[in-house]
């Protein structure tokens with residue numbers, strides 16, 4: 001089993017990197033992380049040092065889960081450049097085979113050229129361009145102000161490539177409608193690789209006494225950057241868009257956003273990432289989480305017969321298609337396992353109020369029943385059911401038919417008028433409006 005990677009020329013013993021953020025603020029932290037098993041680290045963004053505010057972080061605590069989403073209004077490093085450069089050199093002495101990548105954010109061409117020279121002299125293995133911060137730095141014309149302007153981004157990548165002798169990764173901001181626009185601009189500018197996502201512009205909540213957004217700074221707040229488990233789906237989608245683009249996927253992509261477990265790592269790799277970066281999970285649980293990531297990844301690769309990361313990178317991409325190519329003839333319906341059901345009725349409530357009135361309560365039994373003719377196979381009941389594996393979706397088509405919206409469109413066989421006979425929901429049974437005022441717990445069809 002070989003977990004090592006060569007990411008655009010940056011060699012690393014494994015694909016697990018710490019993202020540029022507080023866990024990579026100092027040589028002390030990065031040496032501790034490498035010792036714990038991380039293969040690489042992207043140094044907390046270097047530039048003209050800033051002054052930070054207090055406090056800096058906010059959080060979405062969802063039910064019993066702390067930090068399901070995490071938000072910060074922290075800027076780039078507030079430490080002097082000379083201190084950081086000295087520590088980069090020291091880390092490289094102790095860990096010559098690990099990847100140390102210097103994240104950079106400055107303003108002018110001269111500043112870019114000067115700082116690139118500095119980090120190269122310090123022995124960094126690569127450079128990451130931070131075009132992501134959606135707070136503070138963008139007000140100063142940097143960060144997401146660049147990430148949101150593909151032409152500016154391309155120009156700056158061009159400046160960087162003039163001076164860089166080591167591989168350059170362009171880190172993209174997700175605060176944009178079409179992620180392929182800055183992706184393409186980065187490639188045109190000559191970048192060696194791309195990483196994403198940086199944080200999402202956000203307000204995580206309002207203090208109901210002071211009416212200020214979290215985190216509150218002396219009675220006021222500002223939008224921050226959102227990250228952590230809550231942003232993973234957005235990151236996966238953006239990764240997929242880049243990985244499917246024939247121009248962009250000529251360069252490798254480092255996946256970032258909500259990665260916490262080995263499963264997350266595998267999902268990012270399956271969608272085309274060949275290194276992954278982690279911030280919030282390391283801030284929440286510490287560097288030790290890499291041990292579970294490594295053990296899980298190795299077990300997955302053993303189970304599937306893979307020997308390197310590259311054996312399965314991008315393997316999920318052919319299965320991600322446009323909606324219009326999905327098979328309209330595929331049919332599943334919900335099925336309740338009576339042995340597992342605890343009679344909580346959550347499925348009944350969800351389907352009756354939020355879906356298709358396809359679950360009835362059964363007199364004399366705690367187990368609700370599925371009204372198959374109404375079930376559209378939407379999945380909602382199986383998602384709300386608190387018992388794992390109690391509601392499963394069962395296939396009802398025989399697999400012989402395949403028809404897509406695209407094919408129907410080409411065959412002139414789609415609804416085109418407001419009350420069209422071809423409408424999909426036309427033949428579903430729906431209770432009469434007045435039935436809502438009758439016995440609410442009754443199966444309307446009985």
Ligand SMILES: Cc1cc2nc3c(=O)[nH]c(=O)nc-3n(C[C@H](O)[C@H](O)[C@H](O)COP(=O)(O)O)c2cc1C
Nearest residue numbers: 019020021045072130198227228257258278279280
């Ligand atoms: C407190 C904090 C500070 C951050 N600082 C930086 C930074 O200096 N440079 C940068 O490129 N990204 C920075 N990030 C963004 C992370 O590198 C990463 O892109 C983002 O948090 C998504 O990953 P995650 O969901 O694993 O946290 C920061 C994130 C947090 C939470």
Ligand code: SF4
Nearest residue numbers: 351375376378379381
């Ligand atoms: S799959 Fe959807 S429609 Fe079918 S029973 Fe469950 S919630 Fe109702």
Ligand code: SF4
Nearest residue numbers: 341342344345347385
């Ligand atoms: S949600 Fe699950 S456990 Fe609860 S009644 Fe429905 S099937 Fe049973």
